[in-house]
Amino acid sequence: MKKLIAVALSLLFITSLAMAGQNTNSSTTGNSNTAVKKKRGPVFRASKDQIKQAPDFDDAMTVHDDAYYDKYSSYYSPYSS
Numbered sequence: 699m700k701k702l703i704a705v706a707l708s709l710l711f712i713t714s715l716a717m718a719g720q721n722t723n724s725s726t727t728g729n730s731n732t733a734v735k736k737k738r739g740p741v742f743r744a745s746k747d748q749i750k751q752a753p754d755f756d757d758a759m760t761v762h763d764d765a766y767y768d769k770y771s772s773y774y775s776p777y778s779s
Contacts (some may be wrong), residue, residue, distance in 0.1 A: 744752075753773050756766075 751773075753770060756769075
């Protein structure tokens, strides 16, 4: 019984050492250009008129309702691809 406990504890110790040895912060790709920021795309900022023209949000409707689609499809159709 003592051997079983000793084996279990040693396996637990070895496993914890292996996990502690893994550093998730290090990078193996060799890319050290972390100071270079990627260029971001334009940010959409709605004007006051666009905010006033937006339809009111209705908590009772869900995306799966036909009424939801009918209500908002005319407003968002110019933005669909």
